[in-house]
Amino acid sequence: MTTASPSVFLLMVNGQVESAQFPEYDDLYCKYCFVYGQDWAPTAGLEEGISQITSKSQDVRQALVWNFPIDVTFKSTNPYGWPQIVLSVYGPDVFGNDVVRGYGAVHVPFSPGRHKRTIPMFVPESTSKLQKFTSWFMGRRPEYTDPKVVAQGEGREVTRVRSQGFVTLLFNVVTKDMRKLGYDTGPADTQGVSGPSLPQGFPQ
């Protein structure tokens, strides 16, 4: 019996949105969704989710922990359009309105194994001071109509943003049939910690 060579490979991702560091804000929740190219399709698991609201711990760490699970499987014929996870973090402002505190995106890691990623979160900013005051006062801050724009490169030239926090994610990645199709993803990056180096004062 001849085994047919596969034409599709699978990518299984599980993990969690672990915690966040936002020194100026509290009582935050996050939403995640996946953005992928046309050759990709999710086959199992959830593509999006909303976490619980978390407050800073009372101890010296001031940690914001979600521990929110991620579990999704994709199938594809082409690595172009590799899935990215887009995170949006929201919290209350001083008047009690729900405003956006940060957007961030990162590619799902490529090599099988366990990976930790810390991503910066940024919010769009208005250019004029009057607009900034009005949006603070009315509780309607500038936000993206579709958070998926954070995962794209086009159309971001004209946006001004302010980066104001970090979110840490953990991923476990398993792939099937990538090597049979001829792809070489390099050495497995087990326990790899990567992402931008955090400024002094933040726990690793």
Place this chain on the structure above:
Amino acid sequence: MAEVHVIGQIMGASGFSESSLFCKWGIHTGAAWKLLSGVREGQTQVDTPQIGEMAYWSHPIDLHFATKGLQGWPRLHFQVWSQDSFGRCQLAGYGFCHVPSSPGTHQLACPTWRPLGSWQEQLARAFVGGGPQLLHGDTIYSGADRYRLHTAAGGTVHLEISLLLRHFDRYGVEC
């Protein structure tokens, strides 16, 4: 034909004296390389950091090349600019780095430089802004004619690039 996927992010920049930064990036390849999908160049958002001094762009790069030869391995080149509150842009640095040649995920830190002019131009730049810029963008990633330039160091551009190679072992290429 062998295929190369360059997927990753321009994470941000650090070490520049100005704080609101954005980056224009592009990729240059030799004649044997053909871009199958993805955009070859772009411009990131302008970030003003609230925490620390690193400006974060998180700009995704997703490129799919097919190649017939190893010559002209892709090079990413950058122009980092700063934008002030009036919307005027000033050059902060030029830099380039080769896309890594081994498969896997790599953290790259690309140093940048900016051209210095005469002492009058440097004085004017300190007060009014502006300053000399390159006429031809390919001097950023090529070595020809560099000897004419006198430059000063800028900050560093940080990238996380992953490389996926396909069918390289069929042609006997080790990397």
